[in-house]
Amino acid sequence: MAAKKTVLTVLTSVGLLAATACSSSSNGNGETVKPERLTTTTAPGTSEVDRVTWALPYGEPTTLDPAKVGDYSPQTVEANLCDTLTRMNADFSLSPGLAEKVTWSNDRTLVLDLRPGVKFWDGSSMTPEDVVYSLERQRDPKAQALYGNYLAAVTSIKVTGPHQVTLRTKEFDQTLPKALSTSFGAVNKKAYTEKAGPAYGTAKGGLMCTGPFRLDSWKPGSDITLERNDSYWDAELEPKVRQVEFKFITNNNTLTSALLSGEVDGAYELPPSSATALAKAGNGTVHLGPSTQNVLLIPGSAESPAADRRVLDALSLVIDREALIKNVFGGNATTLKSLVPPLTWRGDKAAGQFDAAYAALPDVPEPDAEKAKKLVARAGPVPRPLVAAIPAGDQRSLQAMTFIQAAAEKIGVDIRIRQLQPTEMSSLFYDPSVRKSLDLVLTFGYVGMPDPASYVAESVTPRGLFNWTNYNNPEVTRLLDQARTASDPAASAKAYAEAQALFTPTTPAVFLATTHERMFMNKRISGAPTSFAYMGMPWAAHLGGTGK
Numbered sequence: 001m002a003a004k005k006t007v008l009t010v011l012t013s014v015g016l017l018a019a020t021a022c023s024s025s026s027n028g029n030g031e032t033v034k035p036e037r038l039t040t041t042t043a044p045g046t047s048e049v050d051r052v053t054w055a056l057p058y059g060e061p062t063t064l065d066p067a068k069v070g071d072y073s074p075q076t077v078e079a080n081l082c083d084t085l086t087r088m089n090a091d092f093s094l095s096p097g098l099a100e101k102v103t104w105s106n107d108r109t110l111v112l113d114l115r116p117g118v119k120f121w122d123g124s125s126m127t128p129e130d131v132v133y134s135l136e137r138q139r140d141p142k143a144q145a146l147y148g149n150y151l152a153a154v155t156s157i158k159v160t161g162p163h164q165v166t167l168r169t170k171e172f173d174q175t176l177p178k179a180l181s182t183s184f185g186a187v188n189k190k191a192y193t194e195k196a197g198p199a200y201g202t203a204k205g206g207l208m209c210t211g212p213f214r215l216d217s218w219k220p221g222s223d224i225t226l227e228r229n230d231s232y233w234d235a236e237l238e239p240k241v242r243q244v245e246f247k248f249i250t251n252n253n254t255l256t257s258a259l260l261s262g263e264v265d266g267a268y269e270l271p272p273s274s275a276t277a278l279a280k281a282g283n284g285t286v287h288l289g290p291s292t293q294n295v296l297l298i299p300g301s302a303e304s305p306a307a308d309r310r311v312l313d314a315l316s317l318v319i320d321r322e323a324l325i326k327n328v329f330g331g332n333a334t335t336l337k338s339l340v341p342p343l344t345w346r347g348d349k350a351a352g353q354f355d356a357a358y359a360a361l362p363d364v365p366e367p368d369a370e371k372a373k374k375l376v377a378r379a380g381p382v383p384r385p386l387v388a389a390i391p392a393g394d395q396r397s398l399q400a401m402t403f404i405q406a407a408a409e410k411i412g413v414d415i416r417i418r419q420l421q422p423t424e425m426s427s428l429f430y431d432p433s434v435r436k437s438l439d440l441v442l443t444f445g446y447v448g449m450p451d452p453a454s455y456v457a458e459s460v461t462p463r464g465l466f467n468w469t470n471y472n473n474p475e476v477t478r479l480l481d482q483a484r485t486a487s488d489p490a491a492s493a494k495a496y497a498e499a500q501a502l503f504t505p506t507t508p509a510v511f512l513a514t515t516h517e518r519m520f521m522n523k524r525i526s527g528a529p530t531s532f533a534y535m536g537m538p539w540a541a542h543l544g545g546t547g548k
Helices: 007-011 072-078 128-137 175-179 190-199 252-261 272-278 309-318 321-328 351-359 369-379 395-409 422-428 452-460 474-485 489-503 532-536
Strands: 049-056 086-088 094-096 099-106 109-114 154-161 164-169 213-219 223-228 241-248 284-289 293-299 386-391 415-420 440-446 510-515 517-522
Touching: 049 072, 049 252, 072 241, 072 532, 094 099, 109 128, 128 154, 128 164, 128 190, 175 452, 252 272, 272 284, 272 517, 293 309, 309 369, 309 395, 309 510, 321 395, 321 510, 351 489, 386 395, 386 422, 395 415, 395 440, 415 422, 452 474, 452 489, 474 489, 517 532
Parallel strands: 049 241, 386 415, 386 440
Antiparallel strands: 086 094, 099 109, 109 164, 154 164, 213 223, 223 241, 284 517, 293 440, 293 510
């Protein structure tokens, strides 16, 4: 690039769902949507609130360390504690965070101009050294961080001014500034983190960050309480809620009762059964928002009979997705044509290109059992029952997998459902030995930042963490690398679109649905975002009272 390019100016130039109040219409992708049902946020709360109680349907977090959070519960809490260098908005666009400006001064130099006057909860000032430490910690093996791969192209991270940090890279990497909006870009106090060691982010070790709330208490097995940070740097986002208490409620019936009684004020990731029961609740509202979540059925290994493309295509043909969405997700989902849902790129300058490429993909197949049987016959008899993994106790997964199991029976494919305990279910994503006895895994995944190429690369390139079947198309790999390293958003989108056209029909996966975000909120409060972007933004700081 010949001139400087301020990244956040580009990323915030496109709004999301600007016409959400429009009537129902076709979205051009072979799907009928009702945009008036989906919103990105709720009306601002206007008054102070002493305490809000929020449920975590996925249970107690295992950690709140920003370098290690990678699941629903920890991210729901941590997003309110540790501010990031860039900030995600409810529409999945980005804006400045702890860095006032993020600029590529040339194709190999990313400059972070830090916001002056920011303080940690203990009153000490955030320094460039804290920023360098937090980023370098992401690739320190001792930290066991999840996001060190974002630094793969980074050769150095150095303090270059009293309020400036500079990253030198091997090549331009359009993913990097976007990643700074995730927990990868969270800033921790160096001295505190080093002293806490491996206990950092636990109930014992605590945290030290700059966010709108501070960690007040963590009672293992019971609750986590956050206290308002009265010295918060962002005057436009000063919290109106003094305390937020998180309750670990994994039982659907218990959660529904707690929300109906007012014992709990709200919850994200509301189970479908709870959403149905709460649809006409007099004390609050079920809100639906756009999401980057995807529901996929994927083989556990290359050796499994399920990895045969013909078997996967047969399963795809026999599954009635519209019935699945209606019966399992209560209608609160949309069919999915590829790995990445469209919300992912809504905040991108080239969103129109991404949309056009997605619309050009083949339509979601209509159920065709006879054609599916022919594919199975060509593949040869499946030699044994296929073992499909789901998380134990998750009714949504069980219902979905039971639905798929019944469909597979129609074409002579026997599926046996195995429910895995949380630790084992989490391990299978990273440990091949856990997947040895599994043929299929039903996944409810999500894209955590507005960058489809980096997400897809983890599944369809040889180096990908979730490429369990050794899928390898050199042209796909080349195009995804091109999408990552192109400094022009249009060129990046073009490369991704070409890769998408290649991997969508060939990658070993059955694309089932993208679910809407479901959130319940008591009428006494308002302001919470309703989109899935809540996972990466200080959503509780938007809450306030309504006087109702």
